[in-house]
Amino acid sequence: MIGAVQLGVLAACVVLFVPMGMAGWHLSRNKMLFFSGALFITLAVGVHLSPYFPSISHFLTSPAATIVLGDGRGSCLSLVHDIVWDVKPARHMHPVSYTDGNTNGSSKSSAYDRELSWSWARSKSVLECDFQKLRSSDASDLLNGSWVVVAGDSQARLVVLSLLNLVLDSDRMEAVKGDLFKRHSNYGIMIPGIGLKLDFIWAPYVSNLTDLMLSFRENVNLPDVLIMGSGLWHMLHFSNASDYGVSLQMLSSSLVSSLSFSRELSNDGPVTGSVPIRSQHLFWLGMPNLINSMLNTEEKREKMNDVAFYSYSMELHKSRILRQAGGHFLLLDIHSLTQSCGPQCTEDGMHYDGAVYNAAVQIVLNWDKCSLSVDVLSFTCIERWQWEEHMGILINTDGD
Known part of the structure; x- marks a missing residue:
């Protein structure tokens, strides 16, 4: 036919x-x-x-084809992952612990005998974007009063750890780690000093993320910042890229439904008090570079190979869940970060040094500001964000 x-x-x-x-x-x-x-x-x-x-x-x-930023800032989106790494011998051994989601939640500790640091590349085009590493005080100001949700597997949990490292002092971090790395568990914290609510949702499969989006709709509430990603567990336990693609399509449908409902509520629903204008900032947490020879089980080495990774990546892009393909999620390209860092940054070929996830958090803060704001008066992205916060762009229910 x-x-x-x-x-x-x-x-x-x-x-x-x-x-x-x-x-x-x-x-x-x-x-x-x-x-x-x-x-x-x-x-x-x-x-x-x-x-x-x-x-x-x-x-x-598509929205990506119609957005034009007056100063060419849009080109910075393609450069925000342009990271260079510097590895030096460490003076002291720093143990790093994590929960390995792909080995049934077992904990592993490793001592890195190196100090890993990073910076954005010094090329002319990257320098013009004026990316900046935010200090704790700057990040706290930007996240003030926000609700941040990170959902996924152990990679997502490491992103949460890096975000908390940025906004909490060392004493509070010691208390946090024990609860954050409990096996297959959710975690939530409220930071009163800056009014930041941070939730980690254990969601190793895309179906878990779909359920999460539906729960947001049922509760008539969406977080200000949503970072989610999935794929490693499915690759290991199902090894079916096509099925993964179908799950992503279902997630995309639930996302569109939830976002549409959120916009209707923001346009017509009641607003109490004076609150900052916020929109949902959505990031897809890409899978890391998998170094097959370093994976710690035979099953992983067999199923989590380059061919499987490519197939899963193709399904992700075909699903059109990413902004680059006309969807809603900006890709947080962990694969690019981990590939450029290389074997020197990982002990097991899957989980990487904390510096990688620190860079990811800084990319979120820089990328989000640059992509969602329109520069005026020759402000840099960060200066404009801070200017808007200080000017107090508010919704006032008194009609003033």
């Missing part, structure tokens, strides 16, 4: 080449008229064919 695309192409050939042939026969001595007619016909056929090719029409109508 001939599909719609094939019929469209056949019709296009008839519409295009028959008139062109006739025009060439009768107008062979008038090349200008011939090529003008051919160009007109080609454009007309292109317009009528575009519905048969969703990738073309989607690109033409």
Whole structure:
């Protein structure tokens, strides 16, 4: 049976080449008229064919294709992961503990005999973006009064650890680690000093993330910042990239439904008091670079190979859940960070040094500001964010 695309192409050939042939026969001595007619016909056929090719029409109508920042700041989004690493011998051994989600939650400790630091590349284009490592006070100001949710497996848990390291002092961090790394458990903390609510949701499968989005809708509430990601557990325990893709499609549908409902509520629902204007900032936590020879079980080395990783990555991009493909999530490219850092930054080929996740948190803070704000008055992204906070852009229910 001939599909719609094939019929469209056949019709296009008839519409295009028959008139062109006739025009060439009768107008062979008038090349200008011939090529003008051919160009007109080609454009007309292109317009009528575009519905048969969703990738073309989607690109033409996607938000990413229509956003234009006056100072070229949009190009910075492609450079925010441009990180360089510096590894030096450590003066002291610093033990790092984590919960390995792919080995049934077992804990592992390793002592790094190196000090790992990072910075953004010093190329001209990156320097023009003015990315900055935020200090604890700056991050606290930016996250003041926010609700942040991080959902996923052990990679997501390490992101939470880095975020808490940024906003908490060392004494509080010692108390936090024991609860944060409990096997297969959720974790939540409220930081009264800055009004930050941070929740970690243990969600090793995409279906868990879909359930989470549905619960947000049922509770008529969405976090200000949502970082989620999944894939490692599915790759290990199901090894079926197509099934993973179907799960992502279901998540995408639940996300669209929840976001639409959230916008309706923000437009028509009651607002009490004066609160800062906030929109949902959504990030997809990409899978890390898997160094097959360093994985600590035979099952992992067999199932979590380069071919499997590529298949799962293709399904992620085909699902159109990412902003780059017209979706809602900005990709937090952990694969790029871990690949550039390399084997020197991991003990087991899957979980990386804390500096990697520290860089990821800083990327979120810089990327989010640069992509969602429009620079005016030649402000840098960070300066503009701070300026808006200090000016107090508020929703006032008194109508003033």
